[in-house]
Amino acid sequence: MDYSTIRRIDDKLDRIVSLLHQVLKKENALSVELDNLTAQVKANTDAEQSAIVLLGQLSDLIKAAGTDPVALAALTAELDASKTALAAAIVANTPAAPAMQAKKP
Secondary structure (H helix, E strand, C coil): CCHHHHHHHHHHHHHHHHHHHHHHHHHHHHHHHHHHHHHHHHHHHHHHHHHHHHHHHHHHHHHHHCCCHHHHHHHHHHHHHHHHHHHHHHHHHCCCCCCCCCCCC
């Protein structure tokens, strides 16, 4: 093999190594994004399960209150307090929506 052939092979190998590094960087970035998404899905699932439990407990509380106006008033006050706390938690833990970019014609 002459020098020019070896040089071309070396250049191609350098290009392959460079592309491999780019692929590995992208793979690492995707791995981080997947980990973040997995954590978010778990948090959402936990919140959904909590809501299911809460609705079950609410149903039981309403049944237990029956038609007693005092018990129903206390339950209403408790629900109002829970609603306020839940709304505040949702606002505090919801990321801002990304800004919309105008489409170029």
